[in-house]
Amino acid sequence: MAENNNQDHEAKHKINVLFWITLIRALLAFALGISLLFIPDKTHKMLGNFMGMFWLMSGILLVRQEMHLKRSKLLLVLGIVGALAGLMMVTRDLSRHWVAEDMVKNILGAVILLTGILHVSGGFQIGKKAMLGRTGVSIVLGVFEIGLGAMLIISKTGLDQRVYIVATIWALVGGSLLLIDAIRQRRQGKASS
Numbered sequence: 001m002a003e004n005n006n007q008d009h010e011a012k013h014k015i016n017v018l019f020w021i022t023l024i025r026a027l028l029a030f031a032l033g034i035s036l037l038f039i040p041d042k043t044h045k046m047l048g049n050f051m052g053m054f055w056l057m058s059g060i061l062l063v064r065q066e067m068h069l070k071r072s073k074l075l076l077v078l079g080i081v082g083a084l085a086g087l088m089m090v091t092r093d094l095s096r097h098w099v100a101e102d103m104v105k106n107i108l109g110a111v112i113l114l115t116g117i118l119h120v121s122g123g124f125q126i127g128k129k130a131m132l133g134r135t136g137v138s139i140v141l142g143v144f145e146i147g148l149g150a151m152l153i154i155s156k157t158g159l160d161q162r163v164y165i166v167a168t169i170w171a172l173v174g175g176s177l178l179l180i181d182a183i184r185q186r187r188q189g190k191a192s193s
Helices: 002-038 044-069 073-090 101-121 134-154 161-191
Strands: none
Touching: 002 044, 002 161, 044 073, 044 101, 044 161, 073 101, 101 134, 134 161
16 A cells, blocks of 8 residues: 555656646746747847756756666657757857867757657657657657757758748747647646545
8 A cells, every 4th residue: 555655656756847848948948939939039049048947958858768768769869969969059158169169059950860860750759658649749849849859950151041940930839849749747746646
């Protein structure tokens, strides 16, 4: 009996942690999208920071999930690389002594591109346990991530206007989808109480 209570408590804790991380990711994405819409001239430096924070949080979330679920070593590696790329992007003023800013941008672009491919291919789904409707969400998010990642890798001048447009759409759509996911996680946590 005590073991079941402990497992229930652990499951509720995991759902609560996932809710807060997803909510923070949604708020970061919304903040980026709104900033890009209303103050695009001042958002140039913020774009790298917001994207870095988003991918740092995404990487940490993915690593945490994969360590518990043990679904895929590829997803675990992608989470670690995403977290490191996000951290390097956020600390690029300090890290540019060791790694060129273009290299950080390309690594982050590759992580975003791979994440998008995994979203589109269903790599984040778990077979029959995948929730109905999540496939459409994953595909939409994945298409924007593939475009954003490819643009970051291809753009030679850093973050050009096309990157801003795709990043704005990705941030607003992704933020909306993440907010819906956070609400779903919160409801799931309350239902299991």
